[in-house]
Amino acid sequence: MGNPNILDDVFEKFVNEAKVFKDREVLRHDYLPEKLPHREEQIRTLGQAVAPVLKESRCSNIFIYGKTGTGKTAVTKFVLSHLEAKAKEYGSHVRFCYVNCRMMGSEYRVFAALGQSLGLSIPFTGLSVGEVFDRFRTGLDASKTIFIVALDEVDALIKDRGDSILYELTRVNESLHKSKLAIIGISNDLRLKEFLDPRVFSSLSEEEMVFRPYDASELRNILLERSKLGFFDGVLSEAALSVCSALAAAEHGDARRALDLLRVAGEVAERQGFVVINEEHVRDAEKNIEHNKVVEALKNSTLHSKLVLLSVYHLGKTSGASATTGEIYDVYNELCGELGVGPLTQRRLGTLINELDAMGLLNSKVVSMGRYGRTKKIRLEISRSLIQEVFACDSRLERMINYEPKFTAKKQQHHT
Numbered sequence: 001m002g003n004p005n006i007l008d009d010v011f012e013k014f015v016n017e018a019k020v021f022k023d024r025e026v027l028r029h030d031y032l033p034e035k036l037p038h039r040e041e042q043i044r045t046l047g048q049a050v051a052p053v054l055k056e057s058r059c060s061n062i063f064i065y066g067k068t069g070t071g072k073t074a075v076t077k078f079v080l081s082h083l084e085a086k087a088k089e090y091g092s093h094v095r096f097c098y099v100n101c102r103m104m105g106s107e108y109r110v111f112a113a114l115g116q117s118l119g120l121s122i123p124f125t126g127l128s129v130g131e132v133f134d135r136f137r138t139g140l141d142a143s144k145t146i147f148i149v150a151l152d153e154v155d156a157l158i159k160d161r162g163d164s165i166l167y168e169l170t171r172v173n174e175s176l177h178k179s180k181l182a183i184i185g186i187s188n189d190l191r192l193k194e195f196l197d198p199r200v201f202s203s204l205s206e207e208e209m210v211f212r213p214y215d216a217s218e219l220r221n222i223l224l225e226r227s228k229l230g231f232f233d234g235v236l237s238e239a240a241l242s243v244c245s246a247l248a249a250a251e252h253g254d255a256r257r258a259l260d261l262l263r264v265a266g267e268v269a270e271r272q273g274f275v276v277i278n279e280e281h282v283r284d285a286e287k288n289i290e291h292n293k294v295v296e297a298l299k300n301s302t303l304h305s306k307l308v309l310l311s312v313y314h315l316g317k318t319s320g321a322s323a324t325t326g327e328i329y330d331v332y333n334e335l336c337g338e339l340g341v342g343p344l345t346q347r348r349l350g351t352l353i354n355e356l357d358a359m360g361l362l363n364s365k366v367v368s369m370g371r372y373g374r375t376k377k378i379r380l381e382i383s384r385s386l387i388q389e390v391f392a393c394d395s396r397l398e399r400m401i402n403y404e405p406k407f408t409a410k411k412q413q414h415h416t
């Protein structure tokens, strides 16, 4: 009797286990492939720009711009790793340091990372930024090398703290006697120029490179190469490949987005017990990714942004769906009072609303009220259940979801 069940198990296992992914890791963001299709020209240009260091002369500072997911980080790491190998071969005195400024978060940590890569010991805290920089400069000069510093996502640092880090770095050569420094700056914000002192900008961008977005057929090739490494033969259908590339191309040609779609589509297929990824799996993947993005954005918002969202949430329960800034401010004040936190000014709240609007969490629209002028109407751009879901994980805010603001109660009375 029990025999067919044994086979059921065997077959089921065979079909479900590891039939989709050959190597999941190659589909992740930080995987650096050996081939970067459609970036040959950028690789060559950047290679030519840094090549002088093999003969121990300083290379130009280079600034790389391009939208997110256009291969800036991948190309830079690719070129630097090959340069490093060549430098070893020739015995050139070249050192490298790649730093992601957004992850480092502060100038102190960036300078400390640069120093550490030269073998200097710099404590994690305790010195002033100036002191860390001095140690770095002295150590660099003593090392007698050409030092190439790649500052990735440098815009994150500059927008927060101004351009003093770049100012110091671009001028450091003036006080070096035995070493030289060259900078590769990378930014996905094309307006970065506006944040920089013109002198800093001009010395930083002795050479400028722009990475254009990929189109659908380029993305398709990139995905195809990667899928050969990541999936077993025959797993990725033509249709799924086309949809992934088309969706990512529509979203400004972002290869990271395309790879995410591909990986998550594989996961969806795997979970559903499929051995071929089809179009439907890609569509599901897109929904998953969107959902997760919103959840992340919500979770990472500051307390005050969350309170603004909650206020709009409460106001949405009564009159129609949208609220004015004034109404939001009243409810927000009440919530702050309940939680015992000091409220921000109404002006600052207006800024928060604009930020939440830009993030796609709120939707604010200016509507004309005829002879009463114009007013801003604000509503949630995300579902109410999502707010409940995310805020339920935070004990303080959970209480606020079920709280009945007096303001909205009053307003409701007014309406009935």
Ligand SMILES: Nc1ncnc2c1ncn2[C@@H]1O[C@H](COP(=O)(O)OP(=O)(O)OP(=O)(O)O)[C@@H](O)[C@H]1O
Residues within 6 Å of the ligand: 028, 029, 030, 031, 032, 033, 035, 036, 037, 038, 039, 066, 067, 068, 069, 070, 071, 072, 073, 074, 075, 153, 187, 188, 222, 255, 256, 259
């Ligand atoms: N030409 C390419 N061939 C293969 N993979 C690529 C190519 N371009 C980008 N990728 C992959 O796409 C992902 C995103 O690329 P990358 O991290 O280099 O983008 P970026 O321009 O640095 O984006 P951001 O500005 O957001 O940092 C990475 O996983 C990278 O390996």
Ligand SMILES: [Mg+2]
Residues within 6 Å of the ligand: 072, 073, 074, 152, 153
């Ligand atoms: Mg990058």
